[in-house]
Amino acid sequence: MTTQNQAGRARLHLIVSGRVQGVGFRFSACDEAKDLALAGWVRNIPSGEVEIVAEGSRESLQMLVAWAHLGTSSAHVTEVREDWLDFTGEFTEFRIR
Template sequence: MKRVHVLVAGRVQGVWYRASAARKASELGLTGWVRNLPDGRVELVAEGDAESVDALLAWCRRGPPLARVTGLDVREMAVTGEFTEFAVLRDV
């Protein structure tokens, strides 16, 4: 099991990044959340099988078709098992 906290920079708001990330995470069987930040980045926390988390990170580097990802800050965290689904949260 693996848990990551990710900050995604670039043109990632207004391009369906959150919804697409949530869909991809759910397809991979991951739990966690994704939200927009006031500074234009997207923040997400994902937890699950290490291989699936790595697959989501690979997707995050590209994002959906209209996104232009310029940076990804990834930090591994302790697995908590606190989530039951992958959710899109309201903006901060």
């Protein structure tokens, strides 16, 4: 990341539970994150949940959280666990792992 002012930026770790695998959730999450100018990644985890790590503006991250509560039309989200962390600037793009 550049040496620009990082005020108002954060890192967010989400675990999304419910019917979120096999329903296009990761692909939609990736599109949403890119639309919000966030960087990081999304992946399925063995527990059947989806894990998201994203960095960017707090406002955009809050919008990603709101999206995660809804998910795709074929998903059924039952819980979204949030962990807010300090911005690191380690990511250059958002991708699916």
